[in-house]
Structure formats: structure tokens, C-alpha cells
Amino acid sequence: xxxxxxxxxxxxxxxxxxxxxxxxxxxxxxxxxxxxxxxxxxxxxxxxxxxxxxxxxxxxxxxxxxxxxxxxxxxxxxxxxxxxxxxxxxxxxxxxxxxxxxxxxxxxxxxxxxxxxxxxxxxxxxxxxxxxxxxxxxxxxxxxx
Amino acid sequence: xxxxxxxxxxxxxxxxxxxxxxxxxxxxxxxxxxxxxxxxxxxxxxxxxxxxxxxxxxxxxxxxxxxxxxxxxxxxxxxxxxxxxxxxxxxxxxxxxxxxxxxxxxxxxxxxxxxxxxxxxxxxxxxxxxxxxxxxxxxxxxxxx
Numbered sequence: 001x002x003x004x005x006x007x008x009x010x011x012x013x014x015x016x017x018x019x020x021x022x023x024x025x026x027x028x029x030x031x032x033x034x035x036x037x038x039x040x041x042x043x044x045x046x047x048x049x050x051x052x053x054x055x056x057x058x059x060x061x062x063x064x065x066x067x068x069x070x071x072x073x074x075x076x077x078x079x080x081x082x083x084x085x086x087x088x089x090x091x092x093x094x095x096x097x098x099x100x101x102x103x104x105x106x107x108x109x110x111x112x113x114x115x116x117x118x119x120x121x122x123x124x125x126x127x128x129x130x131x132x133x134x135x136x137x138x139x140x141x142x143x144x145x
Numbered sequence: 146x147x148x149x150x151x152x153x154x155x156x157x158x159x160x161x162x163x164x165x166x167x168x169x170x171x172x173x174x175x176x177x178x179x180x181x182x183x184x185x186x187x188x189x190x191x192x193x194x195x196x197x198x199x200x201x202x203x204x205x206x207x208x209x210x211x212x213x214x215x216x217x218x219x220x221x222x223x224x225x226x227x228x229x230x231x232x233x234x235x236x237x238x239x240x241x242x243x244x245x246x247x248x249x250x251x252x253x254x255x256x257x258x259x260x261x262x263x264x265x266x267x268x269x270x271x272x273x274x275x276x277x278x279x280x281x282x283x284x285x286x287x288x289x290x
Contacts, residue, residue: 005253007181007182012184012245014239016237017161018280021235055158060162076260078258079260079270080272081278082234086227087226096157106152112225115223116222125224142163142196145202
């Protein structure tokens, strides 16, 4: 089914998601939204990128749209270029959905959707300033949490 | 700096990243790549979506490009539509970079970049079948890991 040589051994271990990326029109505006509404802390701020602590080992990368298409070559090596457009989707793991419901209301952030999942767990959805589709989900949605 | 009401209390806790999304031209091809090369297990397979276990609580969502723009209304609620184009970027947390280097070589996957980070940690980069820019990173890159 997949192109490429068959590999017989098990893959080395993966320790979960580390980074997810969104592309934004205004880095300051986007970062301020995630700081103010979700309480995420800024770990790095550069002209092309803001990195936010998404809890545990997770990092939400906000890239300035149009500024990341070229490879970046630095002393330590090469970072391949990337870019994206559209209303992208990512989700944060949370526990207390009522607390988040109150928080979003207080922050003036409208819900764009809500889903009670067949397996368990509930998700709230809202849009960030660039229209990205952000989800907060309680445990039970997926078998690995 | 951020639009919207000021919120005085601390935000409720966020337990890290839950889902990151990529948009792909062929769900079977993309899922097979992540199964074969990275060893990720499929948790859900539908005509518009494959969900892969990315380790710990993490989920890599592969969405069929062009099939997710409309809201989904089901018994449990509403999932807002979303969509994306371009070479998106995400990263997995790993420990043993040499093992991954060998794995990617064995699987016939070429490295597109590599970076030894100032804080510590090293990243390997490669492209998935849709050209998305995938990273494997060892601890030290960010202060929260």
C-alpha cells in the first residue's frame, strides 16, 4: 500500500506530539490571543515565529504567513521551508469543560461548535483571530487518552 | 494588545497538545506512510479522515483535502468546517535520533534537513507523501521538555 521499502522491525519509540503549527497574518495579534484567552506562555518570539507553551511537552508554533517558505540555513543546520493557508485545525487536551466554557465567555470568544463524542469526552470549538479552528477536548474522545 | 475583554483570573489548565492536522490527497497513501515509516497505529478510518496514535495522548489527524470545509452536524453536536493547503509543519517528540536515522534510511525516506539547536536537542526533517514537513526532535529544543 505504501510506496518504499518494507521495514520489518518495529519503529523506534515516539513520545507524542511536540509541535503543531498555524500560519497567521499578525504575530503579535495571534500571540496575544493565545496568551490572553488560553493563558499560554511565550517561549520564543522572533520576526517569523512565536512559540507558545501548550502544556506538558507541547508547543504551538505561530508562523508569520508568507515568511517561512524558504529553507533556513544556520550554524546548526538546515530547517526546510514550509507554508500553509486556510482555516487549519488543532486541539488542546483539557479537563474541566465548564471552566473553559466560562473562560471563553468571559474573554468574549464565541463558540463555533460543540460535540459530545460517541466514545466519551466533549469538545468545544472556537476561532482564533486568523480563523483557525481551535478545539478544547476532555478525555475519552480517543482510545489513547 | 489583544482584542476582546481583559480576563483577570488565570486560565483553566491545559494538558498539552491533543490533535494536529494535515490535509492529504490520498488518505490510504498517507496513512500507510505513517504506519510503515513511523509505526503509528490507526485509531479511526473514515472516508474523510484517518486518526493515528502519535504517542501519549497525541493524535495525528489526516484529512482528505477538500472534504472538510463544511460544518459536520451529527447527533452529538456540530464540528466546524476547516481546510488547509500547502506544505504544513508538525513535529514528533523522540529520544533516540540514531535509531530514527537508521529507520528512515531503511524505509527509503530521505532527510530534507537537520538542525542541532542552540538550547540542545537535534531535529531531523523529512517530507511525507503530500510534501508536509515532518520533524523528529530530541529533548532540549524547548524549555518545556
